[in-house]
Amino acid sequence: MEPIFAVTVAVFFATSIYLLLSKHIIRILLGVAIFGNAVNLTIFTAGRLMREVPPIIPVDLDMPAGATANPLPQALILTAIVISFSFFAFLLVLAFRSYQELGTDDTDGMRVAEPEGEELPPLGY
């Protein structure tokens, strides 16, 4: 099972990095969303996969009888999903606002904070 997931994760990472290399903010944002999911799947796979054995300890035992599914990655992914979702929401609004203000979503055209051809500081006085 893990090799299949490893390949899936690799495809996710490759797609997201391709999109992140774009000049357009909207494509970069799609890349960020896929990047977050690639990482979530990485956590899931890193915790080792096991189906149909819930991590529940029987009443009369102190420990699970055999190997069970690992509950920790799910807790980690839940945290990571919440964080990446909220960041993605913020970034969407930010991208929309900067599109409204700057009139472009091309990163080459976003030169308000660092204008081209700025004058040099005074060379003497």
Place this chain on the structure above:
Amino acid sequence: MAAETTEQIDLSAAMILAPATPADWLVVAPVAIPILTGAVLMMIRHQTRLHGALAVTGLTVTFICNVLLLMRVLGEGPQVMTMGRWLPPFGITFAADTLGASLALVASLAALIGALYATVDIGAVGRRYGFYPFMMLMMAGVGGSFLTGDIFNLYVWFEVFLISSFGLLVLGSEKRQLDGATKYAILNLIGTTLFLATVAMLYGAFGTLNMADIARKADGLRDAAPLTTLAVLFLFAFGMKAAAFPVNFWLPASYHTPRIVTAALFGGILTKVGVYGLLRVLVMLFPPERELLSGVIAWAAAATMVVGIMGALAQTDLRRVLGFVVISSVGIMLAGLALGTPGGLAGTIFYAFHSMIVLTALYLLAGVVNGLGGGYSLRTLSGIYTSHPAMTVFALLMMLAAAGLPPASGLWPKIMLVRASIESGLPWLAFAILATGLLTTLALGRVFILTLWRPQVDGTARVTVSPATGYLALLILSIPVLFMGLYPQPVISVAESAADGILDASTYIGTVFPEGGGQ
């Protein structure tokens, strides 16, 4: 659970049964107090008049808790508290060692002075948009990053201060702020997500996220797991947060756009959290891998400091000059990480203390100068010495500190780093540190001459904003700068003890796992 059954279950193998003493709460106080203050500020969002006073009070209490925590750590060794009473590595551990506690202390001082200056710099609109709650939550994230003993928790604290910093950065929604924030937000999010991916692979290799547990298991796993890959990814992810060359381009794109207090907090505090992450992970968890990467780190350090300060020489906007000074200071801190010797790491840690204070002060100085001279452009700022001579004293002190000249605080850490570089057989790194010092003197000396010394340029408007609060903030920040410059021994011994604490993690591990148990 246990309460429902009549038979007695022995929980001592899984849980901490001793109740936490009041002193133990000190470990979480530097995180809990800012979160609580931030929550209260959000609840009273209609009475923004109270925000400034409450935030200053909250940060003062945080500062006092940090002082007490550092004193306790220096006296008794690392302090540990594990959440939910689960024994480590199952519960999330907060572990304050000298490195974390001392950095948290200096960061809270810088934030306190920032909050003080914000009372004049942030007007009613900024307060209405939540400057103070964002600032308190950012400080909670910074404090949590310094004090946590769990690597996934470190990621969460990174995200806490990152999302708060987004809020601070776009406060005002000007064109240039949105432009800078877009680049800052996307690149920093990619950096922290990469950090999370690395944590995932680390978890896959170790099966644990507790840093003490990772440190003691690393030796046994070295042949079985690709620890070097993990170290490289950590270097890249934290290096991005610390703005190390060549992944530093988000910093000069954004740090000059927000309100000057926000820039002061970012420049003073946030990049050091990235440096702290590098120290914690590469020195404490993966020392042989750091050794392997030391050549790369040394080149990155030299490039960061030289490229940073060259950028500062070319800028006209005072805030952009300071943005590049921040980058070059990160390069100097990376030099000690590249050396990895006790002297080099102590120099890095001392430099981090110094740089948090001095960069905050330099940005606040720029804010006061803007209030007096009307603008940030070096072409129009002029003649402040004739109208406000006291300003010149503070400016001179802070610029000497940033350049590493006596009598200010930058001298000693640079001496430590230069000596450690020469002892490690890297004279070119020592040369880079000294050349950066010279170039910083040139860059900031020009700012000093143009802004303060030269007679007023004709036709420039003279705005008179009362600099009283700015003077107070700079006066308070001058005390540690002069103290570290004139009487450095106590600070050097704290930095050395912090360096020893991460070089030899056995005390840290022994505190988290008292009987070596918890397996």
